[in-house]
Amino acid sequence: AQTVTQSQPEMSVQEAETVTLSCTYDTSESDYYLFWYKQPPSRQMILVIRQEAYKQQNATENRFSVNFQKAAKSFSLKISDSQLGDAAMYFCAYRRGALSSGTYKYIFGTGTRLKVLA
Amino acid sequence: DVKVTQSSRYLVKRTGEKVFLECVQDMDHENMFWYRQDPGLGLRLIYFSYDVKMKEKGDIPEGYSVSREKKERFSLILESASTNQTSMYLCASPPTGDSTYEQYFGPGTRLTVT
Numbered sequence: 001a002q003t004v005t006q007s008q009p010e011m012s013v014q015e016a017e018t019v020t021l022s023c024t025y026d027t028s029e030s031d032y033y034l035f036w037y038k039q040p041p042s043r044q045m046i047l048v049i050r051q052e053a054y055k056q057q058n059a060t061e062n063r064f065s066v067n068f069q070k071a072a073k074s075f076s077l078k079i080s081d082s083q084l085g086d087a088a089m090y091f092c093a094y095r096r097g098a099l100s101s102g103t104y105k106y107i108f109g110t111g112t113r114l115k116v117l118a
Numbered sequence: 119d120v121k122v123t124q125s126s127r128y129l130v131k132r133t134g135e136k137v138f139l140e141c142v143q144d145m146d147h148e149n150m151f152w153y154r155q156d157p158g159l160g161l162r163l164i165y166f167s168y169d170v171k172m173k174e175k176g177d178i179p180e181g182y183s184v185s186r187e188k189k190e191r192f193s194l195i196l197e198s199a200s201t202n203q204t205s206m207y208l209c210a211s212p213p214t215g216d217s218t219y220e221q222y223f224g225p226g227t228r229l230t231v232t
Contacts, residue, residue, distance in 0.1 A: 009158070035220060045208065045223035091160060103149050103168040104212065105176075106221060108161040 002027045004094050006109035013082045014117050020067075021077045021112045023092030033095040034068070034075045035106075040088040048090070051075065079114075087116045121145055122224040124209055130230045137196040139227050141209030149213075150192035151221065154178065155206040164207075167192055199231045 003026045013019035025034070036048040051059045051068050058066050063080045079086055092109040125140035143150060148169050153161040163176030167186040181203060185193040196203055206228050212221035 004160075006160075037220075043206070043226040043228075045210075047220040050220060103166060103174075105163065105166070106151075106210075106212075108153075110158055110160040 002029070002094055002096050002107050004092055004107050004109040006092055006112050008112045009110070010113045010115070012115045012117055013079070013086075015082055015084060017082055018078060018080045019082055019114065021079075021090055021092075021114065023075045023077070023109055025073050025075065025092075025094050025107075027073070027094065027096070029097050032097065034066075035093040035095065036064070036066070036075075036077045037091045037093060037108075038086075038088045039091065039111075040085075045091075049077065082116050084116050084118060087114055089113050121222045122209055122211055124207075124224040124227050126227050127225060128228050128230075130232065131196075131199050132232055133200060135196075135199050135231075137199045137229070137231075139194040139196075139207055139209075139229070141192045141194070141211075141224055142190050143192075143209075143211040143222070144190065145211060145213070145222065146189065147211045147213055148189070149211060149221075150186065151210045151212070152176075152182075152184065152192065152194045153208045153210060155208055155226070161208065164194065199229075201231050203229065204231045205229060 005024045032053045034051045038046045038048045049061045065078045067076045089111045091111050094107045122143045151166040152164045162178050165184040167173045183195045208226045209224040210221040
């Protein structure tokens with residue numbers, strides 16, 4: 001069974017600095033998708049960035065980028081120029097292959113709470 | 119721009135009560151999911167539905183049931199609420215088929231069972 005591990009329950013970063021959140025996963029599949037979600041205090045889950053496993057190029061979205069190491073099964077999120085609004089819980093998620101029903105299940109890590117210090 | 123809504127943001131129920139959590143999506147998706155979110159445990163899948171009246175158990179279905187009578191609505195039912203079901207419940211709806219699009223989440227219902 002696939003698992004997703006976030007080993008950092010909490011991280012802090014100074015405003016304008018860079019922080020990296022770690023995520024590792026375990027799978028025997030070769031084709032899958034990985035995601036980082038942000039959950040601010042409003043509780044609304046927001047997609048930050050996604051990565052297709054077949055793509056070697058690391059995904060980037062403005063200040064957010066990933067370091068995807070497929071062989072190591074590692075998918076870390078880098079936030080550059082951290083802002084107060086980045087403070088949130090961040091979840092790493094893995095989308096496994098299709099079930100017999102055609103549905104895709106998502107497996108989430110336990111989350112990393114990011115604090116941004118002014 | 120509303121995509122997934124949940125009937126309540128906060129809910130307080132007594133032990134033994136029957137509880138209904140409602141989720142509605144306006145994207146015409148076949149798939150709908152119910153997750154439970156607890157500190158240190160992340161999101162865990164309770165049940166999901168891939169079509170009207172079609173459902174499958176997730177990883178922690180015990181103590182829960184679901185209903186999907188219409189495509190847009192997916193209900194989570196706690197037949198007899200217990201204190202260990204105090205949690206945050208999130209509904210989500212991913213698009214159908216093999217797509218890179220993410221699943222859309224509702225705002226969550228924080229349920230307290232006393």
